[in-house]
Amino acid sequence: MFCQNLQYLDISQNNFTGIISPHFLQTHSSLTYLKFGENSFSGSLPPEVGKLIHLADFNVSHNQLAGGIPISLADSSDLENLYMQSNFFQGTIPPNLASLKSIQQLDLSRNNLTGSIPKELEKLQFLRYLDLSYNDIEGEVPNTGVFSNASQISLIGNNKLCGGIPELEFPPCPLIKGKNRGKLKVIILLSIVLPATLLVLVFLLLPNNNMSRNKISEYGMGLVASTQGDVYSYGILLLEMITGRRPTDDIFVGDLDLHNYVNGALHERVPEILDPLLLLEGDENRNMTPGGETINGGREIDCIISLLKFGLKCSARLPNDRMHMNEAVRKLHLIKDVFLGVRVHQENFEA
Structure with missing residues (x-):
């Protein structure tokens, strides 16, 4: 027709x-x-x-x-x-x-x-x-x-x-002060991400790590299991955690996959792709732009953007373009320290 x-x-x-x-x-x-x-x-x-x-x-x-x-x-x-x-x-x-x-x-x-x-x-x-x-x-x-x-x-x-x-006639919401809510969610996210990265690193450093590599697959890319493959899977997992999307979601058709979905929104539309649970009512982060005038000087959204860039770097299509796991751990510690104010922006957040 x-x-x-x-x-x-x-x-x-x-x-x-x-x-x-x-x-x-x-x-x-x-x-x-x-x-x-x-x-x-x-x-x-x-x-x-x-x-x-x-x-x-x-x-x-x-x-x-x-x-x-x-x-x-x-x-x-x-x-x-x-x-x-x-x-x-x-x-x-x-x-x-x-x-x-x-x-x-x-x-x-x-x-x-x-x-x-x-x-x-x-x-x-x-x-x-x-x-x-x-x-x-x-x-x-x-x-x-x-x-x-x-x-x-x-x-x-x-x-x-x-x-x-x-x-x-809905019940009152649990009281969490807005100024602390966004920071709390990012801290929880970092608390999950860092130990997971360290665990993967330990597996990779073990003398007999074939089992760990087999368990951390490369999402159907068809490549031989390797440390780059492990990093790829970890990067995709991180993007899933932040966006609430899975690589198999129906919106990903043709050339649009989770990696490209995040990359296309990275500079101007980050709040649109975040898991709504990261931006509940009362968050100052909902309409934030990088470095915005918000609690912690915009560190929450800067931290989330840094984690997205980190996930993109780990999930690069070509294995040689991906970050090594030991470098990944160092970057994540940097992101955490800057977010908590332990360290100033002494080096670029970008992976």
């Missing part, structure tokens, strides 16, 4: 099965209304949906779609109504959905979404209906924007939420 100037397509309430064709989405960028609801479409929602730059109304509700919500949806900047309820979508709600400045109705209910509610959604001034009910969302509920009116939002069925306006 190819209609170059197709603008309106409604095939809802049928018995269509199979996947939503990426090719169809890519070749029908003129669409403004697209309704696939109440069918039996399965698979993931292709990232090519972002090619529909004129799309105003998009409905894929009541299907069997799974995988993550494509971050490319934010490229459909004219969206006014987005209905994705009653599917099997999983993962976190992309914070960049806040770039849908014209969005009026957003329904993501009855899926398997996890993580926190992106605080950025508070900024959507035309959003008048938001339904996130019956997922597994957790953390603090924002309290401004659409979240300030209980009649415009539905959050029921998410038993791990807290805070928000009193009308929502």
Whole structure:
């Protein structure tokens, strides 16, 4: 099917099965209304949906779609109504959905979404209906924007939420002072990363280390087990920990993998790719830029960026471009010392 100037397509309430064709989405960028609801479409929602730059109304509700919500949806900047309820979508709600400045109705209910509610959604001034009910969302509920009116939002069925306006009747959130929360999370991250690195290093230095090398695989790169392979796996693991993404997530198609995903956001969009649990409500880090005027002089975000650069260096595609494990340990200690204020920026954070 190819209609170059197709603008309106409604095939809802049928018995269509199979996947939503990426090719169809890519070749029908003129669409403004697209309704696939109440069918039996399965698979993931292709990232090519972002090619529909004129799309105003998009409905894929009541299907069997799974995988993550494509971050490319934010490229459909004219969206006014987005209905994705009653599917099997999983993962976190992309914070960049806040770039849908014209969005009026957003329904993501009855899926398997996890993580926190992106605080950025508070900024959507035309959003008048938001339904996130019956997922597994957790953390603090924002309290401004659409979240300030209980009649415009539905959050029921998410038993791990807290805070928000009193009308929502969620329990109070555990009290952690905002000025210490970001620092605490980064310290916890470093506390996990450093011992793990040292453990790998010990394995590598043992006279008989074949078992450790076999256990630390190279994520299907097909290369012979080696210290460079161990470093690669460690780098990917670190990127997973910071972003909350796995190399097998559905958003990674074609040339886009976890390494490129992080590398492309490193300089200007770091908060967009971080695991939402690192940026819970109240964190000064949420909209931070490197070196920003925040608690600890911006050390939290600088530390996270340094860890991302470290993970990228370890997971370079060519083995000879990767960092050696003993150098990795030294770099991690440097990052920790600078973050805690034990050492000033005597050498570049970059790996």
